[in-house]
Amino acid sequence: MVSANKEMVVYCFDTLVAHFNADQVPPPAFDDGQYPLFVTWKKAVNGEEPRLRGCIGTLEARDITNGFKDYSLTSALRDRRFPPIQAKELPFLQCTVSLLTNYETASDYLDWEVGKHGIIIEFTDPNNNRSRSATYLPDVPAQEGWTVIEAIDSLIRKAGYNGTITELVRKSIQLTRYQSTLFTMHYGDYVSYVKTSRGAAPSVIGLKSR
Template identity: 70%
Template structure:
């Protein structure tokens, strides 16, 4: 089974840095394959808890090299919930790469474990008679401190449902559960990796970008 690795997170940082420099990112240091995957960016400032800055991926298998390259940029620049990430934010960022595995049809909306399973829900909106769907990665519920019901209810709202959530409606939801492997890397760890393996820290417009330096300021 393919698992998320340090090199995959490095490749996502390489891709984002290369977007700002206009260069091609270095070749990935991991083997290709076909798997569902996500790229998540978070931002931490002044020692605070990292806050979501962008997260986009696919629930369908695709080539992981091109997938990480595409979603590293899409989640950083085109997540409609957030403004595009700027180069000056690089030192505050952390990147999590996720590879999704073990898709299973749950027997009901309670048939999953917090912290172990991600969820895909599908249901018919009774107000508009349209199908809605949404997903949470496995780490979301445990990070937010949610139980089963709160997770499902917030996921229904994420899907675009704004009506009353009843027990009867919850029981009509189709739930697919899945697991994931993930790897999280902070920008400082990325800089250390690049120095060790390539001999020099990342640079934008000829200026080295390290923790504490903000390009453009």
């Protein structure tokens, strides 16, 4: 099994830097494979707790080289919750890559553990019969300090349900649980990696040298 690693995050930073420079992305330094994956960007300014800046991925297995290349840009530039990341933000960014594994059908909406499992919920909106679904990666409920039920209720809202969350709604959920490996790197560590491995720090159009 392939695990998320430093080279995968470097490739995501390389992809974003190449986008700002209108340049080619250096070839990846990791083995290819087929996995569901996510790319998460967070931004921390003045020592604050990092805040989400973009997170998009796929729950379907796909080629991870092309997957990281696509989703590093999609999550940075086209997450509809946020304005596109600009080059000047790079020094404040951290990137996390996640590879998803061990998909299992849960017996009910309570059949998972905070901090261990990511969850996918699917249910029918009782107000309009629309199918709704949403997911949280394994680290999200743990970082938020949620209980199982708090995470479920938050995910129901994320799926777009605006009605009253009743036990009947919760019990109608089909829940898939999964696990993940992840790796996080700050931009400063990426710059150090590039200096060491390639002999020069990355130069970015629109970003002043620091």
